[in-house]
Amino acid sequence: ADSNENQYDVIVVGSGAGAMTSAIFAADQGNSVLIVEKSDKYGGTSAISGGGIWIPNNDEFKAIGGNDSYESALTYIKAASQGSVAESRIRAYLDNAPKMLRELHANTRVKFAVADKYPDYYPTLEGALHGGRTMDPELFNTTGLGEEIEHQQPASGNTLLMGKMAWTARHAHKAVAKERGWMLMIIGLILRYKLDFRQRRKTKRDRRAGLGASLVAALRHSLIDRNIPLWRNTEFTDFVITNDRVSGIKVTKEGKSITLNARYGVVMGSGGFEQNQSLREKYLPEPSQQMWSATPKGGNTGAALEAGQKLGAATDLLDWCWWTPTIKVPKEPSSRGLFAERSFPGAIVVDGEGKRFFNEAAPYLEFGDAMYKNHQKMGNSVPAWVVFDARFRHEYAMGPLMPGKIMPDSRASKSWLETVYWKADTLEELAQKIKVDASGLAKTVETMNHYAQTGVDEEFDRGGNVFDRYYGDPNVKPNPCLAPITKGPYYAMMINPGDIGTKGGLLTNDSAQVVKPSGEPIEGLYAIGNASSSVMGTSYPGAGSTIGPAMTFGYVAANHITANR
Ligand code: FAD
Structure with a gap:
């Protein structure tokens, strides 16, 4: 038998x-x-x-x-x-x-739907498309799975809208790109979640699953x-x-x-x-x-x-690996990947000398690879540091930090200060805290602020192609991936050459x-x-x-x- x-x-x-x-x-x-x-x-x-x-x-x-x-x-x-x-x-x-x-x-x-605006990752190579090859799962109603859904590997909060609601990659992009109707879309997603009284009485988990x-x-x-x-x-x-x-x-x-x-x-x-x-x-x-x-x-x-x-x-x-720069958040079992945030205007990534070494908005595999390549040469980009100012902090997410307008520092976990993010009134103080060369950082920021004005990153051409701009901020001109870093307090977060698998x-x-x-x-x-x-x-x-x-x-x-x- x-x-x-x-x-x-x-x-x-x-x-x-x-x-x-x-x-x-x-x-x-x-x-x-x-x-x-x-x-x-x-x-x-x-x-x-x-x-x-x-x-x-x-x-x-x-x-x-x-x-x-x-x-x-x-x-x-x-x-x-x-x-x-x-x-x-x-x-x-x-x-x-x-x-x-x-x-x-x-x-x-x-059931997948076509993400017709999601560009291929190397849009300048022959045969690349500016969208149409990536397929995005439709939301799926998990009710029919009954208890079995409890045995599914749970998605981390950062794949959910406000840590709770299921959404698709198309929803997420519409919100980031602030496309027409994005606010209504978000309100719709929130209402659909809140008004699902039967499910809300039972659990915080959305009945629908995304991604x-x-x-x-x-x-x-x-x-x-x-x-x-x-x-x-x-x-x-x-x-x-x-x-x-x-x-x-x-x-x-x-x-x-x-x-x-x-x-x-x-x-x-x-x-x-x-x-x-x-x-x-x-x-x-x-x-x-x-x-x-x-x-x-x-x-x-x-x-x-x-x-x-x-x-x-x-x-x-x-x-x-399928390299991805990641942030380690205390108490979370796995690191969090930085997929989109590096494209948002006004955050730069620097090594120990305070220098940029790559196009921050590049695809995650290339960015992780560049962290290693620079580290092999200079010995100072593992970890590297993502640096931004108060204006960026207010407007955009970075790793577990939601935009300050939703999650000001006072509402972020206390345990994250100086484990996940570092903060100082001046760039110089910030550099000291994270042990990055202060004059190097000051120079990099000055140069970057100039690029933000002209719209051209003369070193790494950040924002120079449709992939970079996919997660740029279309309201920021002339380059949706570049903005000046001028307003204190200043912030830094530690990033490692992580992965999403070998x-x-x-x-x-x-x-x-x-x-x-x-x-x-x-x-x-x-x-x-x-x-x-x-x-x-x-x-x-x-x-x-x-x-x-x-x-x-x-x-x-x-x-x-x-x-x-
Ligand atoms: P897995 O999905 O990890 O499955 C392997 C399974 O095997 C696991 O359940 C494991 O427990 C089990 N296992 C291991 N050893 C044994 C054993 N000895 N006996 C029995 N079982 C075992 N990729 C994309 O293509 N598109 C995306 O949109 C995308 N987004 C991502 C977002 C995030 C946040 C992350 C972390 C990754 C993302 N990736 C994405 C990468 C992708 O998820 C992985 O590369 C892919 O899922 C790997 O698939 P797999 O089947 O090889 O492994």
């Missing part, structure tokens, strides 16, 4: 968006499927993310008259990734991503529709090999080890290794701290990587099969998401470049398993 109980066609390890997508397609193709998740919560980093997926040439953009093509996307990814990944894998991505989304929309509860929480809840509900079992508290520890193929896995469930057999395939969707300090030290640039990561604490510790290496799997990109992992082929250094696949073994080495190589082409491929190769793995069973 035991062998029957523990026998499945397909076993999926991990419960992020890619893993769940793979399980759904495998089940719909007639396979018996089991998902095992190590944490007591399902959803992984995917559940706390923005949930955006970058799908070139998708149907939704075309439906609103958008213009995209396979060829332009290929040109663009190749230019961005600069040979760091095999072209055939990029092609496999472009072939399958729109199909995956089409089938997901047709058969599951998942990554929406995507994961919709996938979870779609798994329930299909009776696909998802075992939480079940940790993959190793592979089982029979006749040179992966025929199952070993797990620890409630303290007991069990062997689970997979007739046709094992799909590793167990994330990267960013939560493993010793693997960070082994592979990532120095210095590197687990606590700088924005992913759920203790989750992704490199289980797929280590077990795969024992089988002789090839690996790639192990020295790369980028390297098991090398896979066009069918998501894990391969050996010879290129020969390890039969029965598939890897997706951050358990695999990214199809984007060293680049981050657009918002959704991690979950888009995770879901797409989850789909590809299911198709390959089914076709070869």
